[in-house]
Amino acid sequence: MTKIRIAIQKSGRLNEDSLKILKDCGISIDNGKDQLKASSRNFPMEVFYLRNGDIPQYLRDGVVDIAIIGENVLIEKGEDILIAEKLGFSKCKVSLAVPKSVKYNSVQDFEGKRIATSYPNTVTNYLEQKGVSADLHIINGSVEIAPNIGLADAICDIVSSGSTLFKNNLKEVEVMLTSEAVLAVSPKISDERTVLLQQLQFRIQSVLRARK
């Protein structure tokens, strides 16, 4: 039997809510979070637990058919990937922040500054539009520590509750984009699996309506 292959975040903020929405859709997954792959008992679906940043490439290659992923990751790494549904959870911003002690006037202040980030494309595009050119330091995690250790003048990262900024004595000065979890679709999805996608979307839409 053909199964639809869905990627979800292996661990982190999206993982739990992604499994929850599948569950609310009546899809039970035999877990296994230690296993990187699981199957559903009652829907033709295979679940792959993957790293967030790898998911756009898996979709592009057609190794998975669909994914639950943050829109921010698609904007950074998968602008060619189609979004089938916005899912209404894991809302966050991608923002620029500077040390609290710094007096901030405008985005022009970033000219020539060192910015630590895991979102180089997003920052570059944003600053380019404003005619600003900065020096990016790409790091994969714990970005907010960079100004404190002298690695950068500013950071660009996800802001959700704001507590990581607060704890690191930073202040948000530019919101570059807002994001939420979405259902993304591989450009290579087969016709047979598109039918399964439609069945899933039908269920997701009623779950989202009920959540309102």
Ligand code: PRP
């Ligand atoms: C994420 C993100 C921010 C923080 C934002 O980091 O990179 O640092 O959460 O959330 P908040 O506004 O609610 O504090 P995460 O904890 O996933 O760790 P990492 O950056 O080291 O991957």
Ligand code: MG
């Ligand atoms: Mg972080």
